[in-house]
Amino acid sequence: MDDSFIPARAIKGRGAASNPEGRFETIRHHTEDDGWQSTLLDEAAPRPRTCVTEERARSVITSNDSPDIAxxxxxxxxxxxxxxxxxxxxxxxxxxxxxxxxxxxxxxxRAKTNLAEVLRIELAKPHYVPKPINIGSNTDPYQPIEKKWRLTRAALEVLSECHHPCTIVTKNALVERDIDLLVAMAREKLVQVFVSVNSLDNHLAAKLEPRACAPHRRLKAVAALAEAGVPVGVLVAPIIPALNDMYMEAVLERAHEAGARCAGYTVLRLPWELKQLFREWLTLHAPDRAAHVMSLVQQMNGGRDYDSNFATRMRGHGVFAELLRKRFEIACRRHGFGRARELQLDISRFVPPRKPSPQGELF
Known part of the structure; x- marks a missing residue:
């Protein structure tokens, strides 16, 4: 760790403690304490509020050709x-x-408020080829604001109506709200859900993932989905060396007991500005092991904080990465887990949505 680096203060309920400029910004701001405002600095700053802006999306289905993504x-x-x-x-x-x-x-x-409308248009295109759509590849589709906006449910309603397969990745028990849709889709082999659980330590999770459900609550969601007949797996992701890797086997055991039947894992990835943000978090929340964590991260990335090589970015390479791989495989064999995304979803049932007509629907 850089000894000259002085982080901001931790903010309860938030993962980041600062707001560094993005890599495309040309102006940089830096706050310097000259001693005159020490009294004000000691006072508790107001907590930042969540602000949601409506976005009118032009497209909602994105394509991916990365060889390491299923x-x-x-x-x-x-x-x-x-x-x-x-x-x-x-x-x-x-x-x-x-x-x-x-x-x-x-x-x-940002909430894509016209998501269902645009999704229908894209699925109705003459040359559209149905392939399973992953919901939640970038940000969690069941994050807290979904309670109000219900955009994920709107997307599932369209996909269910068209008999289009999908996979879901989440770490929020809000997924239970849509069990009615998921059960119907599961009967036709149209859905598989993955719940992300990377530790069993509520105190650690409250700092790493401050507004996600606690680990034990996610495992209850796994059990609810499995009991309802929805295929569900667990993702131990990301694994952060010397911080949460010790929970891998226990997570897999508890997830299997809850009804998960496939599993996957990834290691910590620190692209672009994330390097600074994660180092800041370590300095604030785990200063005693910060240097050790980053040393192991670099060992898995060829001496750097992050290596974007498709062949290794998800699992890392080197001695520690190989140890993680072996531990995961042994635990999976012990519990009889299949590989993540092993279920074959059915694309043959797909029926394109009808195009909107100015005359409305008569039949």
């Missing part, structure tokens, strides 16, 4: 995520909005 299509109802996970690899995407990957990412959110 799905080719994705859909994200929101930009930014109120969960505030400090490790989120999607934080740097907020820079494209001229917003900070720090606090802005978890407080200044």
């Amino acid at each position: 799905f080719e299509q994705a859909l994200n109802p929101f930009r930014g995520c109120e969960h505030g996970c400090v490790y989120c690899f999607a934080r740097p995407s907020h820079s494209y909005l001229n917003l900070s990957p720090g606090l802005d990412f978890e407080t200044k959110l």
Whole structure:
């Protein structure tokens, strides 16, 4: 760690503690304490509020050709995520909005309010080829603001109506709200849900993932989905060496007991501005092990904070990465887990939505 680095103060309920400029900004701001305002600085600053802006999307289905990602299509109802996970690899995407990957990412959110309408249009295109759509590839589709906006449910209603397959990744028990839709889709092999659980420590989770459900609550969601007949898996992600890797086996055991039947994992990824934000978090919340954590992270990334190589970015490489891989495989064999996204979803049932007609629907 850089000894000259002085972080901001931790903010209860938020993962980031600062708002650094995005990589595309040309102006940099720096706060310096000259001693004159020490009394004011000691006072508790107001907590940043969540602000949601409506966005009229031009398209909602994105394509992906990364060789290390299992799905080719994705859909994200929101930009930014109120969960505030400090490790989120999607934080740097907020820079494209001229917003900070720090606090802005978890407080200044965008909701694609016309998502269902645009989704129908895209699915109705003459040359559209159905492939499973992953919901939540970038930001969590069941983050707290979904309670009000219900955009994820709107997307599921369209996909269910068209018999279009999808996968869902979330760390919020709000997914239970849509069990009625998920059960109906599961009967036709149209859906698979993955719940992310990377530790069993509520205190750690409250700092790493401040507005996500507690780990035990996510496991209850796994149990509820499995009991309802919805195929569900667990993702131990991300694994952060010397911080939460010790929970891997216990998470897999508890998830299997809850009804998960496939599992996957990824290691911590620190692209772009995320390097600074995660180092800041370590200095604030785990100063005694910050240097050790970053040393192991760098060992898995060829001596750097992050290596974007498709072949290794999800699992890392080197001695520690190999140890994680072996531990995961042994635990999966012990509990009989299949690989993540092993279920074959059915694309043959797809029926394109009818195009809107100015005459309305007669039949």
